Amino acid sequence: MAYVTLMEFGVDFDTHLKIGETVGDAPVAGLIVHAAGPSEHGVHSLDVWETKEDSTRFFTERMLPALRQLGIEGGPPVNFQEFDLPLVLRG
Numbered sequence: 001m002a003y004v005t006l007m008e009f010g011v012d013f014d015t016h017l018k019i020g021e022t023v024g025d026a027p028v029a030g031l032i033v034h035a036a037g038p039s040e041h042g043v044h045s046l047d048v049w050e051t052k053e054d055s056t057r058f059f060t061e062r063m064l065p066a067l068r069q070l071g072i073e074g075g076p077p078v079n080f081q082e083f084d085l086p087l088v089l090r091g
Helices: 013-022 052-069
Strands: 003-009 031-039 042-049 080-084
Touching: 003 031, 013 031, 013 042, 042 052, 052 080
Parallel strands: none
Antiparallel strands: 003 042, 003 080, 031 042
16 A cells, blocks of 8 residues: 655745755655645645655655755644555556
């Protein structure tokens, strides 16, 4: 069963892109899809993962170090939802 996070962060979209550049383009184990775009409060981010553990590992090993490198405090998102997704269609 896939694991989904739907978050909204209080950063502008350019900052979101800089974070992605700092994380790097190496494959992310367990990530099925990432989509993001501007929101009223910053940036919406939707991630679909193979497992919750894959998501946790990514945030611990890659996202938090990238945020520290950019001098961005890794506080909680403005909004956060998580849920299991019983069906993922792959093309």
